[in-house]
Amino acid sequence: MTAASTARVDHAVTSGTFSLDGETFEVDNNVWVVGDDTECIVIDAPHSVDDILAVVGERRVKAIVCTHAHDDHVRVAPELREKVVAPILLHPDDKPLWELTHTQYLWDVDLADGQTLEVGDTTLQVLHTPGHAPGAVCLYSPELGCVFTGDTLFHGGPGATGRSYSDRPTLEASIRARLFDLPGDTVVHTGHGEDTTIAAERELLG
Structure with missing residues (x-):
């Protein structure tokens, strides 16, 4: 008999702006922190370091993992890195987007498809899911029965395309190939908005 996982998912919402192609919008971003009572991984670094640290608490941050490099997901990553002394992880295909926000700083570790990140138990x-952004990734936890999709998949369908560095057919192909094979009851923790499940989104997209 396998012992139950002591890892958990903690969550908050933080508000700010998203800018691309000369337009700026007000947005609310989900903050996801995965770990146990002693260590954790932060998924994305939007808007406010203080809001993220409130979710982290006293735990040691092992990594800041960026699902993609739109400014509302990486804006405070370098500042957060200094506060918690943890590396920033990003897929290298998103370098052009990263450089739109950060010209003086790079991330620390390249993410790669198939890579595994361990935190707690x-x-x-790492699932590379290009389309919303070239280097977009999702993070799947079989033990916790959930996947963190950033802006690749939302409650109600695929993420936005039509802006620079995005492509709708590529995004839909990524979702079908990399996400829809996951168990149907897998909970989808999104970059914005409410949770959904793989089964619900598979039925919607067809």
Whole structure:
């Protein structure tokens, strides 16, 4: 009999702006922190370091993992890195987007498809899902029965395309190939908005 995982998912919402192609919008971003009572991984770094640290608490941050490099997901990553002394992880295909926000700083570690990240007694599997952004990734935790999709997949369908560096057919192909094979009851923790499940989104997209 396998012992139950002590890892958990903590969540908050933080508000700010998203800018691309000369337009700026007000947005609310989800902050996801995965770990146990002693260590954690922060998924994305939007808007406010203080809001993120409130979710982290006293735990040691092992990594700041960026699902993609739109400014509302990486804006405070360098500042957060200094505060918690943890590396920033990003897929290298998103370098052009990263450089739109950060010209003086780079991330620390390249993410790669199939890579695994361990925190507490759980594992996050990196799934490269280009389309919303070239280097977009999702993070799947079999033990926790959830996947963190950034802006790749939302409650109600795929993420936005039509802006620079995005492509709708590529995004839909990524979702079908990399996400829709996951168990149907897998909870989808999104970059914005409410949770959904793989089964619900599979039925919607067809």
